[in-house]
Amino acid sequence: MAKHTITLIPGDGIGPEITTAMRRVVEAAGVDIEWQAVDAGEGVMDAYGTPLPEHVIDAIRETRIAIKGPITTPVGTGFRSVNVALRKALDLYVNLRPAFSIAGTGARYDGVDIVIVRENTEDLYAGVEFQEGAPETAELIDWVREHGAGSIRPDSGISLKPISITGSSRIVRWAFEYALANGRSKVTAVHKANILKYSDGLFLKVAREIAEEYAGRMEFEDRIVDMTCMGLVLRPEDFDVMVLPNLYGDIVSDLVAGLVGGLGIAPGANIGEEYAVFEPVHGSAPKYTGKDVANPTAEILSAVLMLRHIGEREPADRILAAVKAVLAEGTAVTYDIKRTNTGSTSGSVGTQAYADAIIGKL
Ligand code: NAD
Numbered sequence: 001m002a003k004h005t006i007t008l009i010p011g012d013g014i015g016p017e018i019t020t021a022m023r024r025v026v027e028a029a030g031v032d033i034e035w036q037a038v039d040a041g042e043g044v045m046d047a048y049g050t051p052l053p054e055h056v057i058d059a060i061r062e063t064r065i066a067i068k069g070p071i072t073t074p075v076g077t078g079f080r081s082v083n084v085a086l087r088k089a090l091d092l093y094v095n096l097r098p099a100f101s102i103a104g105t106g107a108r109y110d111g112v113d114i115v116i117v118r119e120n121t122e123d124l125y126a127g128v129e130f131q132e133g134a135p136e137t138a139e140l141i142d143w144v145r146e147h148g149a150g151s152i153r154p155d156s157g158i159s160l161k162p163i164s165i166t167g168s169s170r171i172v173r174w175a176f177e178y179a180l181a182n183g184r185s186k187v188t189a190v191h192k193a194n195i196l197k198y199s200d201g202l203f204l205k206v207a208r209e210i211a212e213e214y215a216g217r218m219e220f221e222d223r224i225v226d227m228t229c230m231g232l233v234l235r236p237e238d239f240d241v242m243v244l245p246n247l248y249g250d251i252v253s254d255l256v257a258g259l260v261g262g263l264g265i266a267p268g269a270n271i272g273e274e275y276a277v278f279e280p281v282h283g284s285a286p287k288y289t290g291k292d293v294a295n296p297t298a299e300i301l302s303a304v305l306m307l308r309h310i311g312e313r314e315p316a317d318r319i320l321a322a323v324k325a326v327l328a329e330g331t332a333v334t335y336d337i338k339r340t341n342t343g344s345t346s347g348s349v350g351t352q353a354y355a356d357a358i359i360g361k362l
Contacts (some may be wrong), residue, residue, distance in 0.1 A: 001295045002032050002033055003031075003032040003033070003035035003224040004031070004032065004033045004034070004065070004146070004312075005033070005034045005036060005063045005309055006029040006033050006034070006035055006036065006063055006065050006066065006067060006306070007035075007036050007037075007038060007056075007059045007060050007062075007065065007067075008023070008035040008036065008037045008038070008066070008068075008075050009037075009038055009039070009040050009064035009066060009067070009068035009069065009071075009115060010039070010068075011041055011068055011069030011070050011071045011074055011284060012039070012041040012042045012069075012070065012071050012072040012284045012286075012289075013069075013070060013277060013283070013284025013285050013286045013288070013289045014069070014070070014284060014285045014288050014289060014294035014351075015041075015068070015069025015070050015071065015284055016069065017290070017292060017294055017296070017351050017352075018069055018268070018280070018294055018295075018296035018298075018299040018351060019067070019068070019069040019299060020352070021296035021299065021351050021352055021354070021355035022067070022296055022299040022300045022302070022303045022355075023035065024233060024355050024359065025303070025319055025322075025355055025358050025359055025362075026099065026192075026303050026307070026315075026319070028109060028359040028362055029315040029318055029319050029362050030315060030337070031307060031312050031315045036059055036063060037204045038055065038056045038059045038137050039054070039056075040052050040056045040068075040071060040082055041071040041072060041082060041284075042071075042072050042074060045074060049060065049075055050191055051082050052082045052085050052086065053282045057086070057089045057090065058088060058105045059075075059092070060086075060105075060275055060277065061275070062124070062275060063248070063258075064275050064276070065275070065276055065277075065278075065306065065309070065310060066275075066277045066278070067277070067279065067299075067302060067303060067306050068275070068277060068278070068279045069279070069280075069299065070279070070280065070282060070284040070285075071073075071083065071217050071284060072283070072284045072286060079104070083270075083279070084207070086270070087120050087121070087270050088121075090270075090272055090275040090277070091119060091121070091272045091274075091275070092120060092270035092271055092272040092275060092277060093119065093120050093121045093167070093170060093174075093271075093272055094117060094118075094119075094120060094171060094269075094270065094271040094272070095116075095117075095118040095119075095120045095253070095268065095269075095270055096115070096116070096117060096118075096178075096263065096268065096269040096270075096271060096305065097115070097116040097118065097249075097253040097256070097266065097267075097268050097281065098114070098116070098262060098267065098305070099112060099113075099114050099115075099253075099256040099257055099259060099260045099266065100113045100260075101113070101115065101259075101260050101295075102260070102261065102265065102323070102324055102327050102328075102332045103267055103324070103327065103328045103331070104148050104324075104327035104328045104337070104341070105260070105261035105327055105337060106261060106337065106340030107259065107260045107261035109236055109259045109260065110203065111236075111257070112236045112237070112259050113240070113340075114178075114232075114236065114239045114240065114241075114242060114256050114259075115182075115240070115241045115242070116176060116180070116242050116249060116252060117171065117175040117241060117242065117244070117249075118176060118243075118244050118245075118246060118248075118249025118250065118253055119167060119168070119171040119243075119244065119245050119246050119249060120165045120246060120270060121159055121167060121175065121246070122162050122163055122164060122245070122246060123162070123163055123199075123245045123247050124159050124160075124161045124246065124247045124353070125246045125247060125250070126160065126161075126162050126246075128159070128160040128162065129157070129158065129160070130157065130158040130159075130160075131157055132155060132157040133155070134321050134345045137157070137158060138154065140158060141154060141156065143156075155283035159170070160194070161199050162199070162246075162312070163199040163200065163202055163203050163245060165202065165206055166201075166294045168203045168206040168207065168245075169206050169209075169210060171210075171243060172187075172206060172207045172210045172243055173187065173210055175187050175241055175242075175243035176210065176211070176214045176218055176269075177312075177322070178241065179218050179240070179241040180214070180217065180218060184218075184240050184241045184293065185209070185218075185219055185240055186218070186219040186220070186239075186240040186241065186354065187214075187218055187219070187220050187221075187240070187241045187242075187243060188219065188220075188221050188222065188223055188228075188239060188240070188241070188242045188243070189203070189204060189207035189208075189211075189221075189222040189223075189242075189243050189244075189250075190222070190223055190225050190228050190242055190243070190244040190245075190248050190252065191204045191207075191222060191223075191224065191225065191244075191245070191248075191255045192224060192225050192226075192248075193222075193224075194224060195215070199245075200245065202206060203245055204222055204238045204271065207220075207222060207243065208220075208222070211273070223235060225244075225252070227350065228242075228248075228254065229255060232252070232255055232256060232259065233255075233259075234254075236259050239272055253281075254281075257281060261340075263280075263281050263282040264282060264295040264297060264298060264334075264336050264337070265297045265298050265301065265339045266281040266282065266298050266301075267280060267281070267299075267301035267302040267304065267305055268278065268280065268298075268302060268305075269302065269305050269306070269309070270297065271309075275308070276309055278302040278303065278305055278306040278309075279302055280298030280301075280302050281298060282298055282300045286341050292335065292350035292351050292352060293335050293348075293350060293351065294334070294351050295334040295335075295336050295337065295354070296351050296354065296355060297323060297327075297334075298335075300319065300355075300358065301320070301323065301337055302324060304316045304319050304323075307319070318362055319362065321357070322358045322359075322360075322361035322362050323358055326354070326357045326358050326361060331347070332349045332353060332354055332356075332357035333348060333349065333354060334348055334349065334350070334351065334354050335348040
């Protein structure tokens with residue numbers, strides 16, 4: 001029996017190609033995995049009437065660990081993103097987005113090593129919204145005025161920003177535990193508590209209380225989100241593990257990905273108490289489907305995160321070192337990296353040839 005059983009969701013667009021490359025690299029590193037492939041996304045819409053059939057969620061419930069390619073969000077069908085639905089169904093409350101400099105990617109900065117821990121379930125993305133002009137929106141606006149809570153223009157749309165003690169404490173605690181387990185030195189909580197006293201203020205209060213529990217074991221600081229953005233651009237080396245509510249986490253994690261070379265190399269994971277789903281940050285890049293040109297680095301680095309998560313640190317480190325070696329050489333790289341480094345795609349290699357080069361360095 002294989003040592004690990006993992007659900008594999010190839011996804012749409014470039015997903016099948018980059019997940020094939022990832023799988024070949026992981027297998028070449030000698031990790032004993034039985035892959036249970038299940039399909040989600042556009043291709044299953046006709047058969048199941050949904051891009052996320054129940055058996056896909058059941059498969060992850062059984063194996064507990066999944067790795068996926070990007071999935072195209074069907075437009076105009078009433079379905080929200082498959083990723084959002086997966087996060088909800090499996091209560092994946094952590095969005096983990098490490099960003100570290102790799103030589104040869106043409107990034108603007110060197111020496112960046114930041115881990116973003118983004119809360120995934122609440123804040124302005126909780127999905128509690130009131131449409132402009134709807135009767136319930138007018139009722140809400142009246143209620144707010146009658147209770148002396150403020151004045152909202154009648155032609156407003158409204159999105160609520162719930163932030164709870166429960167949601168904040170579990171994400172902050174997770175960030176501290178991650179920092180300890182991975183030999184990091186500092187956790188920074190990011191907020192706008194000076195303005196948003198009852199939502200971000202609560203997040204900050206909870207973060208400070210939990211930081212007390214780790215005093216002497218892990219450094220802690222808090223920063224205001226706008227100053228954080230400036231600080232990240234001026235002195236990214238000041239940051240280590242960062243924990244943020246959902247909206248700031250979404251924005252700041254892309255900012256940090258930009259510091260180290262963009263979405264093509266940015267890995268991610270969505271993690272809960274019981275389940276974890278690993279995936280690149282980028283989308284399905286439909287125009288490159290089937291052309292063997294997409295860069296599988298983000299997918300392969302997502303597998304590195306997954307291998308660490310399941311205790312396979314040694315092969316994870318070996319794969320990361322091989323990726324770094326190929327990118328540093330700069331010869332067998334995909335079109336996007338070649339173009340960033342030389343201004344032309346000439347001499348770039350395809351998705352699978354790049355994977356072969358990584359395998360050659362394992
Ligand atoms: P995208 O990330 O697919 O593409 C943005 C740009 O980056 C495009 O120019 C694309 O060609 C390029 N690109 C992306 N990944 C690349 C790679 N690995 N190698 C080389 N080039 C790459 O973003 P989009 O165009 O906004 O979204 C396309 C679809 O993907 C949409 O349906 C969107 O909803 C979906 N999406 C899915 C996920 C996910 O499944 N996690 C995430 C984001 C977007």
